[in-house]
Amino acid sequence: MTSTASSHSAELDFLLSRASTDHLVAPAPSKEKIAEILAAGLRAPDHGKMRPWRYVVIKGKHRSEFAELVVKAMLAADPDVPAKKIEKRRQRFSDMPMVIALGMHLELDGKIPVIEQEMSAAAGAMNVLNALNAEGFGGFWVTGEFSDQPDFLAALGFDAPHRLAGFLFVGTPEKGKPHAKRPDVENYMAFWKGEPVTFGADK
Numbered sequence: 442m443t444s445t446a447s448s449h450s451a452e453l454d455f456l457l458s459r460a461s462t463d464h465l466v467a468p469a470p471s472k473e474k475i476a477e478i479l480a481a482g483l484r485a486p487d488h489g490k491m492r493p494w495r496y497v498v499i500k501g502k503h504r505s506e507f508a509e510l511v512v513k514a515m516l517a518a519d520p521d522v523p524a525k526k527i528e529k530r531r532q533r534f535s536d537m538p539m540v541i542a543l544g545m546h547l548e549l550d551g552k553i554p555v556i557e558q559e560m561s562a563a564a565g566a567m568n569v570l571n572a573l574n575a576e577g578f579g580g581f582w583v584t585g586e587f588s589d590q591p592d593f594l595a596a597l598g599f600d601a602p603h604r605l606a607g608f609l610f611v612g613t614p615e616k617g618k619p620h621a622k623r624p625d626v627e628n629y630m631a632f633w634k635g636e637p638v639t640f641g642a643d644k
């Protein structure tokens with residue numbers, strides 16, 4: 442570990458500096474690079490070795506094909522969805538340099554509660570966001586009410602109970618590494634001293 446002037450490690454500095462951006466341009470990670478980055482997802486804590494992570498990478502000419510699937514699923518979820526919302530999603534899913542569908546392979550009847558499998562999948566996605574940042578790329582996690590549509594999931598290769606935790610938009614940050622104002626940790630932590638705690642964040 443390398444020491445910094447503020448006395449914590451470069452690694453912690455790196456984690457503290459992560460921010461999302463959806464202003465993403467080419468290049469996206471190469472085939473080899475995205476495999477290295479996704480390997481970080483598989484380092485998430487995983488009770489019972491359930492290995493719920495399933496990453497579907499959508500790139501190149503398949504992006505616009507996938508965007509049409511998104512539109513179809515949006516209309517199936519809500520036939521009255523405004524045309525403006527459809528067009529915005531169509532454009533975002535077609536234009537992002539890369540999209541990663543965050544599949545969750547879930548076992549409903551085993552010993553490990555489904556929520557723990559979902560949390561492991563979510564922890565994996567966070568690791569992927571950090572790995573993207575480490576390799577000079579940017580990421581943005583999105584969800585959508587359309588993504589539970591059975592036909593949409595089937596087109597990706599997921600049949601119930603397997604489903605998605607959302608999508609990562611992936612590419613190179615258009616304006617360099619993003620920055621975000623963060624809340625003060627003092628308001629989000631407390632030391633328990635035998636009595637119920639209160640948090641500054643909740644006052």
Ligand SMILES: Cc1cc2nc3c(=O)[nH]c(=O)nc-3n(C[C@H](O)[C@H](O)[C@H](O)COP(=O)(O)O)c2cc1C
Pocket residue numbers: 459460461462581582583584585606607621
């Ligand atoms: C599970 C999950 C789903 C999200 N879905 C959306 C979304 O659909 N649209 C959106 O604008 N932001 C969404 N976000 C928030 C962004 O990914 C991002 O975290 C937010 O803009 C704040 O940026 P930050 O990550 O730098 O704090 C989602 C975040 C999570 C964890």
